[in-house]
Amino acid sequence: MDDRTRTEVEAAAFRRLVKHLQARTDVQNIELMILASFCRNCLAKWYAAAAEERGETLSYDDAREIIYDMPYGQWKTNHQAEATPEQLERFEAARNKHS
Numbered sequence: 001m002d003d004r005t006r007t008e009v010e011a012a013a014f015r016r017l018v019k020h021l022q023a024r025t026d027v028q029n030i031e032l033m034i035l036a037s038f039c040r041n042c043l044a045k046w047y048a049a050a051a052e053e054r055g056e057t058l059s060y061d062d063a064r065e066i067i068y069d070m071p072y073g074q075w076k077t078n079h080q081a082e083a084t085p086e087q088l089e090r091f092e093a094a095r096n097k098h099s
Contacts, residue, residue: 018043022069025079030087034094043067 001009021027021040029039041064048063061072068075083091 030083030091034090040067
């Protein structure tokens with residue numbers, strides 16, 4: 001596979017991942033962090049960093065709106081549940097494992 005095709009395939013896979021996460025609002029960020037050590041906010045940070053590396057100006061908030069498909073505050077209000085004590089415990093255990 002040539003570099004251009006690989007880049008196009010990677011971009012398509014990324015867009016599909018973002019659409020999947022936008023549709024799966026039942027999946028909480030803390031669960032993603034516990035299981036995979038990244039979440040929607042991480043994707044937004046990576047997106048903004050990649051834009052900056054290419055000379056583009058994109059704020060973290062603007063990147064989050066791209067990833068969440070809405071302003072972050074709206075997503076939190078509509079979809080984010082309070083973390084349970086069990087989730088917080090599992091998050092700490094997972095974070096310590098990856099430090």
